[in-house]
Amino acid sequence: MLVGDQTIEIGGCEQRLDGAKQDKVIGTDEFVHCVMETKAGSARKPFSALVSRVRRQSAIAGAGHPCNGCGNATKLKSAGVSSVGVVVPFEDKEQGQASIEGLVGLTRTDMERVNAMILSRTGSDVTMIPEVANHLISSGGKRLRPMLTLATAALCGYRGEGHVKLAASVEFMHTATLLHDDVVDESDMRRGKLAARMVWGNEASVLVGDFLLGQAFKMMVEVGSLRALDILSTAAAVIAEGEVMQLAAAKNTATTEDEYLAVIRGKTAELFAAACEVGPVIAESPKADAAACRSYGLNLGIAFQLIDDALDYGGVANKLGKNTGDDFREGKITLPVVLSFRRGDETERAFWRRTLQDGEIKDGDLEEAQAIMRRHRALDDTIERAQHYAKMAKDALGLFPSSPMKQALNETVDFCVARAH
Amino acid sequence: MLVGDQTIEIGGCEQRLDGAKQDKVIGTDEFVHCVMETKAGSARKPFSALVSRVRRQSAIAGAGHPCNGCGNATKLKSAGVSSVGVVVPFEDKEQGQASIEGLVGLTRTDMERVNAMILSRTGSDVTMIPEVANHLISSGGKRLRPMLTLATAALCGYRGEGHVKLAASVEFMHTATLLHDDVVDESDMRRGKLAARMVWGNEASVLVGDFLLGQAFKMMVEVGSLRALDILSTAAAVIAEGEVMQLAAAKNTATTEDEYLAVIRGKTAELFAAACEVGPVIAESPKADAAACRSYGLNLGIAFQLIDDALDYGGVANKLGKNTGDDFREGKITLPVVLSFRRGDETERAFWRRTLQDGEIKDGDLEEAQAIMRRHRALDDTIERAQHYAKMAKDALGLFPSSPMKQALNETVDFCVARAH
Numbered sequence: 111m112l113v114g115d116q117t118i119e120i121g122g123c124e125q126r127l128d129g130a131k132q133d134k135v136i137g138t139d140e141f142v143h144c145v146m147e148t149k150a151g152s153a154r155k156p157f158s159a160l161v162s163r164v165r166r167q168s169a170i171a172g173a174g175h176p177c178n179g180c181g182n183a184t185k186l187k188s189a190g191v192s193s194v195g196v197v198v199p200f201e202d203k204e205q206g207q208a209s210i211e212g213l214v215g216l217t218r219t220d221m222e223r224v225n226a227m228i229l230s231r232t233g234s235d236v237t238m239i240p241e242v243a244n245h246l247i248s249s250g251g252k253r254l255r256p257m258l259t260l261a262t263a264a265l266c267g268y269r270g271e272g273h274v275k276l277a278a279s280v281e282f283m284h285t286a287t288l289l290h291d292d293v294v295d296e297s298d299m300r301r302g303k304l305a306a307r308m309v310w311g312n313e314a315s316v317l318v319g320d321f322l323l324g325q326a327f328k329m330m331v332e333v334g335s336l337r338a339l340d341i342l343s344t345a346a347a348v349i350a351e352g353e354v355m356q357l358a359a360a361k362n363t364a365t366t367e368d369e370y371l372a373v374i375r376g377k378t379a380e381l382f383a384a385a386c387e388v389g390p391v392i393a394e395s396p397k398a399d400a401a402a403c404r405s406y407g408l409n410l411g412i413a414f415q416l417i418d419d420a421l422d423y424g425g426v427a428n429k430l431g432k433n434t435g436d437d438f439r440e441g442k443i444t445l446p447v448v449l450s451f452r453r454g455d456e457t458e459r460a461f462w463r464r465t466l467q468d469g470e471i472k473d474g475d476l477e478e479a480q481a482i483m484r485r486h487r488a489l490d491d492t493i494e495r496a497q498h499y500a501k502m503a504k505d506a507l508g509l510f511p512s513s514p515m516k517q518a519l520n521e522t523v524d525f526c527v528a529r530a531h
Numbered sequence: 532m533l534v535g536d537q538t539i540e541i542g543g544c545e546q547r548l549d550g551a552k553q554d555k556v557i558g559t560d561e562f563v564h565c566v567m568e569t570k571a572g573s574a575r576k577p578f579s580a581l582v583s584r585v586r587r588q589s590a591i592a593g594a595g596h597p598c599n600g601c602g603n604a605t606k607l608k609s610a611g612v613s614s615v616g617v618v619v620p621f622e623d624k625e626q627g628q629a630s631i632e633g634l635v636g637l638t639r640t641d642m643e644r645v646n647a648m649i650l651s652r653t654g655s656d657v658t659m660i661p662e663v664a665n666h667l668i669s670s671g672g673k674r675l676r677p678m679l680t681l682a683t684a685a686l687c688g689y690r691g692e693g694h695v696k697l698a699a700s701v702e703f704m705h706t707a708t709l710l711h712d713d714v715v716d717e718s719d720m721r722r723g724k725l726a727a728r729m730v731w732g733n734e735a736s737v738l739v740g741d742f743l744l745g746q747a748f749k750m751m752v753e754v755g756s757l758r759a760l761d762i763l764s765t766a767a768a769v770i771a772e773g774e775v776m777q778l779a780a781a782k783n784t785a786t787t788e789d790e791y792l793a794v795i796r797g798k799t800a801e802l803f804a805a806a807c808e809v810g811p812v813i814a815e816s817p818k819a820d821a822a823a824c825r826s827y828g829l830n831l832g833i834a835f836q837l838i839d840d841a842l843d844y845g846g847v848a849n850k851l852g853k854n855t856g857d858d859f860r861e862g863k864i865t866l867p868v869v870l871s872f873r874r875g876d877e878t879e880r881a882f883w884r885r886t887l888q889d890g891e892i893k894d895g896d897l898e899e900a901q902a903i904m905r906r907h908r909a910l911d912d913t914i915e916r917a918q919h920y921a922k923m924a925k926d927a928l929g930l931f932p933s934s935p936m937k938q939a940l941n942e943t944v945d946f947c948v949a950r951a952h
Contacts, residue, residue, distance in 0.1 A: 364819035364930065366826040367923050398785035402873075405787040452823075452929025491922075498919040501912075502788050508873025509785065 209525035212518030217260040227278040231325045242318040249301045255385045256281045262389025262403045265515045272333040272392045280385045282326035289319035338388040345384035352376015363451045363462045374415045382411030409503035416496035417530045419444035420489045425530040435476045441466045446488040453486040493530045500527045630946035633939030638681040648699040663739040670722045676806045677702045683810025683824045686936045693754035693813045701806045703747035710740035759809040766805035773797015784883045795836045803832030830924035837917035838951045840865035841910045846951040856897045862887045867909040874907040914951045921948045
């Protein structure tokens with residue numbers, strides 16, 4: 111049976127007991143029960159964690175068979191069916207993130223402190239501030255950026271307390287950017303919820319963003335590392351510069367790949383780079399280690415954004431996620447469009463100009479956009495381009511000796527790219 | 532039979548008449564004679580040109596058989612052997628360059644004018660100036676950069692005269708950089724000849740470089756395009772900045788891939804980018820076309836330099852060219868070293884520090900360096916990285932309609948990467 115998660119290695123999963131072909135992929139609706147034996151050491155993830163995730167899925171009907179090595183599974187309600195299997199569906203968003211579980215696990219304790227710090231620093235007597243801020247902050251982002259700050263600090267053997275405030279600063283900078291972005295892009299939705307500007311208005315979104323930026327700098331100053339302050343404030347300036355650049359380049363279907371890369375370096379990669387660089391910096395690591403972590407973050411950020419770009423058009427599998435088509439509807443020029451536009455004929459270029467440049471989108475246009483992209487391998491090649499940066503990110507960490515944290519960081523890169531498949 | 536040149540399509544080459552396997556690659560020492568039929572239109576290159584190149588190779592012993600459709604080949608001296616074939620050895624430098632022949636052919640007339648311009652503008656009453664300048668200028672560089680200026684001007688339909696002076700300026704800027712580089716790097720040799728500084732001294736090399744830069748700017752001003760002046764003078768500043776950056780980064784084995792890329796953007800890619808951008812600019816093409824040509828040049832330049840880096844260690848085939856080991860002996864940190872250092876163990880890192888950082892090179896160290904690179908696939912991956920930029924370069928030209936010049940420019944990219952194989 112195919113399991114949609116590379117990192118799980120549970121011997122029992124490899125056997126289908128219902129006589130069907132082993133490599134047949136079945137969906138959650140076909141799921142009836144799990145019987146599995148966990149070999150000692152063969153499962154990277156505790157079995158109970160897997161089962162508890164499985165139990166949260168609504169489509170599951172469990173049969174009451176006894177489970178070897180699995181206390182939780184026996185509690186699943188019987189549905190009177192005897193065929194057996196464990197299904198980890200490809201579409202499951204939680205499951206798709208499994209390979210950053212190493213990073214999540216290794217930073218869990220510190221992340222709890224970061225989350226507490228985030229909560230405490232959004233407090234204000236002006237009640238609208240915590241309302242607006244927490245609307246977005248509590249909306250279930252992955253908090254990958256602050257995790258990277260904690261992880262690179264740990265990778266460099268940091269033993270102090272400053273990394274928690276720096277990580278919270280990084281998340282505040284990210285949140286501020288999102289609040290401002292939604293105003294600039296006139297977005298209605300963010301992470302499947304109404305954008306803050308739709309609830310409290312543009313002015314509140316802009317100002318609460320500024321408040322969070324201010325809080326971020328306050329925390330950085332409290333940490334007291336001038337170099338970390340320099341790195342993060344430079345990043346803030348570069349990000350703002352990138353936004354202005356994107357504004358100027360917006361709706362230009364003839365944007366070159368280089369110009370687009372410059373935009374996403376500013377928009378996404380710079381904060382990843384800074385988040386990763388401040389870890390070794392507060393650990394007072396050698397310059398080469400800080401440069402390595404920065405390079406890791408920068409290239410991970412580029413790969414991450416390119417994969418996001420591909421996913422926004424459904425990825426190579428043409429899966430429909432909740433954000434599919436957002437970039438298209440907002441007229442954003444992303445790499446799949448850049449490649450399709452340059453590889454296309456005049457009819458196709460007219461299509462891109464009408465839809466993205468002039469914003470005249472009709473029913474069926476998103477499907478037509480996806481068809482053009484397939485024709486020119488634009489999504490495949492966007493992912494191939496992302497893989498180049500992913501390789502650079504992993505090579506950047508080469509200087510560090512092997513450790514669980516280094517492995518977790520490398521798996522994070524693989525995870526970011528694998529999302530598109 | 533394998534023919535070491537993708538661009539030759541001669542039907543007769545596909546048949547081995549001596550009974551050996553068709554896909555067996557044979558070397559020049561096994562070569563005895565050529566018999567081939569040129570189908571009308573099937574050969575991209577005139578048969579006589581191929582034969583005259585074949586005749587120049589010392590390892591060939593020709594048999595006296597009559598050749599169909601080949602007057603020249605019948606004149607080859609008999610060696611009394613009857614097996615038959617045409618060999619185009621992989622090692623043949625002239626042959627390896629065949630795929631820029633499109634570019635060379637399409638710019639030939641203009642390049643003659645550029646060469647005349649170069650000759651006339653190195654004239655000076657101070658006799659040392661033409662001596663030093665022509666020592667390098669006449670030493671057989673490919674003049675790829677000025678060709679790119681002529682080619683992109685033609686691609687954009689330019690009909691004036693300014694492209695010749697701009698192309699000559701680009702070559703002068705390149706020559707000036709080489710003269711100055713040799714002084715900075717304390718190089719003894721350049722293009723298989725003694726470096727100018729070894730003949731006339733460092734001072735003369737620096738000053739004649741300055742003279743050439745001055746002449747370059749004079750020619751640009753004569754052309755009268757302020758935008759072209761802006762592009763080329765910005766490039767000159769960026770190149771100088773890159774050299775200083777390289778000086779600062781020199782001998783640092785822990786240089787990251789990103790830092791190294793920033794160095795070669797300045798050192799190599801910026802002039803390629805400027806050379807390609809001024810073509811559309813004097814043709815008064817739309818901004819998108821200028822950006823496309825700039826992007827083509829920039830990424831071609833990066834790919835070109837990365838392949839040069841790989842070739843300096845013999846490439847994947849570990850061929851020994853005349854420059855093999857130059858970078859190693861000069862302690863230059865290039866991408867194969869960056870990757871090997873990061874992927875290696877402490878013993879290997881100590882090796883790189885001793886040889887490149889401390890400059891203590893013993894007999895057999897170059898071979899050891901090559902062995903370490905093979906162990907970590909550093910040369911293969913340098914070439915793979917180059918291919919990424921090569922793809923970006925080709926996609927950049929997507930906006931232009933099909934034309935022989937566009938094809939020649941695309942083939943130039945393939946040629947640059949194919950050199951390493």
